[in-house]
Amino acid sequence: MSKASTADIIVIGGGVVGCSTAYDLARQGAKNVVLLERKAICGGGTAKSCAIVRTHYSIESNLVHAVESLKIFSHFDEVVGGEAGWRRTGYLIVGSETHREPMEAVFRTQNAHGIDTAVLTPAEAHEFHPLLQFDDVAVIGYDSQAGYADPYLTTTAYARRAKELGVDVRTHTAVTNITLNGQTKTVATSQGVWEAPVVVMAAGPWTHNLGQMIGVEFPYVVSRHKVITLQIERPYALDWPVVKDLTTPDKIYFRPETGGMVLVGTGDHGDPIEYPDSLKDAVDDAHIERIADLIANRMPAFADAQCTAGWTGPYDITPDWNPIVGPVPGYEGLFVAVGFSGHGFKLAPTIGEGLASVVLGREARVSITPYRMERFAAGEALHGAYGIGSIS
Ligand SMILES: Cc1cc2nc3c(=O)[nH]c(=O)nc-3n(C[C@H](O)[C@H](O)[C@H](O)COP(=O)(O)OP(=O)(O)OC[C@H]3O[C@@H](n4cnc5c(N)ncnc54)[C@H](O)[C@@H]3O)c2cc1C
Numbered sequence: 001m002s003k004a005s006t007a008d009i010i011v012i013g014g015g016v017v018g019c020s021t022a023y024d025l026a027r028q029g030a031k032n033v034v035l036l037e038r039k040a041i042c043g044g045g046t047a048k049s050c051a052i053v054r055t056h057y058s059i060e061s062n063l064v065h066a067v068e069s070l071k072i073f074s075h076f077d078e079v080v081g082g083e084a085g086w087r088r089t090g091y092l093i094v095g096s097e098t099h100r101e102p103m104e105a106v107f108r109t110q111n112a113h114g115i116d117t118a119v120l121t122p123a124e125a126h127e128f129h130p131l132l133q134f135d136d137v138a139v140i141g142y143d144s145q146a147g148y149a150d151p152y153l154t155t156t157a158y159a160r161r162a163k164e165l166g167v168d169v170r171t172h173t174a175v176t177n178i179t180l181n182g183q184t185k186t187v188a189t190s191q192g193v194w195e196a197p198v199v200v201m202a203a204g205p206w207t208h209n210l211g212q213m214i215g216v217e218f219p220y221v222v223s224r225h226k227v228i229t230l231q232i233e234r235p236y237a238l239d240w241p242v243v244k245d246l247t248t249p250d251k252i253y254f255r256p257e258t259g260g261m262v263l264v265g266t267g268d269h270g271d272p273i274e275y276p277d278s279l280k281d282a283v284d285d286a287h288i289e290r291i292a293d294l295i296a297n298r299m300p301a302f303a304d305a306q307c308t309a310g311w312t313g314p315y316d317i318t319p320d321w322n323p324i325v326g327p328v329p330g331y332e333g334l335f336v337a338v339g340f341s342g343h344g345f346k347l348a349p350t351i352g353e354g355l356a357s358v359v360l361g362r363e364a365r366v367s368i369t370p371y372r373m374e375r376f377a378a379g380e381a382l383h384g385a386y387g388i389g390s391i392s
Pocket of ligand 1: 012013014015016017018036037038039040041042043044045046047048049050051052053173174175176202203204205206207209225226227265312313314315337338340341342343344345346347
């Protein structure tokens with residue numbers, strides 16, 4: 001039997017969260033860090049992401065992480081190094097009268113954290129986005145800072161920078177078992193065995209499998225989320241804002257996509273799936289028709305739009321729709337980052353940074369304590385003003 005390779009820290013998962021954590025471990029001075037990814041970098045849920053980066057959150061810790069991460073996205077080359085595909089568009093959020101109060105409360109917190117916001121009249125909103133109609137809308141909010149990035153460019157840039165800083169990035173290396181022998185964690189993979197005192201599990205929707213290996217159940221479920229792109233003759237401008245439509249049952253959101261298209265996703269619970277690997281990419285016609293109708297209501301010019309593409313991706317959803325990040329209670333040297341509930345892309349830069357700090361025994365610049373796993377048992381779940389859903 002060949003001897004196990006050794007590391008100081010093993011990170012499992014090469015999505016945006018695992019890669020930003022590995023990068024930040026190295027940036028903060030950790031040596032002998034290994035990242036294990038069963039496929040290629042960005043081979044999981046991150047590849048399906050709409051990658052919208054907005055700071056409109058009613059839960060303050062989410063808002064602060066989003067604000068601080070947005071600063072990193074918008075100066076990615078200077079701060080991290082490389083290309084994240086960042087495009088600032090601004091963010092329009094529309095709602096009914098019941099949404100006015102929570103929206104204005106979020107605006108006040110955003111303002112306190114340096115994000116300018118405004119409640120707009122329909123005429124003012126048309127200046128930013130000429131195709132929208134607002135007859136059935138009571139309140140229109142706007143912030144100028146939000147935008148979107150490219151999930152593949154961002155994740156591979158983090159992985160590349162991690163490598164440059166000394167992380168041993170192992171792709172096509174699936175973790176098949178983890179055993180705990182006191183201080184030492186033995187991680188069996190499809191490419192050999194590793195041992196380390198510290199393991200960080202960031203395997204997205206597949207983190208359940210890692211939990212089973214050590215007898216820990218992480219509280220999240222997986223659901224299937226559909227994204228489609230629609231096109232009309234007039235090109236959809238790349239600088240039109242990301243739009244969130246709280247008046248729709250699925251809380252749809254849409255943003256420009258290259259090729260003059262609009263990309264539409266949903267912020268609801270989606271269809272539950274037991275095994276993330278069973279996820280099928282195809283989007284059913286009923287979904288396309290329903291979303292196309294909602295878009296045609298918000299943008300009448302889209303009444304005869306063509307659907308040009310569709311795909312599905314997994315959300316890992318915790319009971320309060322917020323991530324679990326930090327030490328695994330009762331297991332020294334084990335850490336987890338899972339359950340991003342549809343908003344992990346925009347939070348990944350400072351979640352990775354904060355988790356790396358905590359792994360190294362330091363205080364995080366942006367606290368990750370609100371995301372501790374024990375919050376559920378302690379009755380300290382994070383509940384947002386908009387109810388459940390990825391807007392919280
Ligand atoms: C359709 C869709 C749209 C979204 N839109 C947005 C958005 O607009 N804005 C936003 O902020 N968030 C969005 N999200 C959420 C966001 O993309 C995710 O929260 C985030 O990408 C999760 O990253 P991750 O690194 O935790 O997981 P993943 O990207 O899934 O990475 C986990 C990795 O672990 C690997 N892995 C699994 N098991 C093993 C194993 N045994 N051994 C080794 N490796 C393993 C997988 O192959 C995978 O690469 C969206 C998600 C989806 C699905």
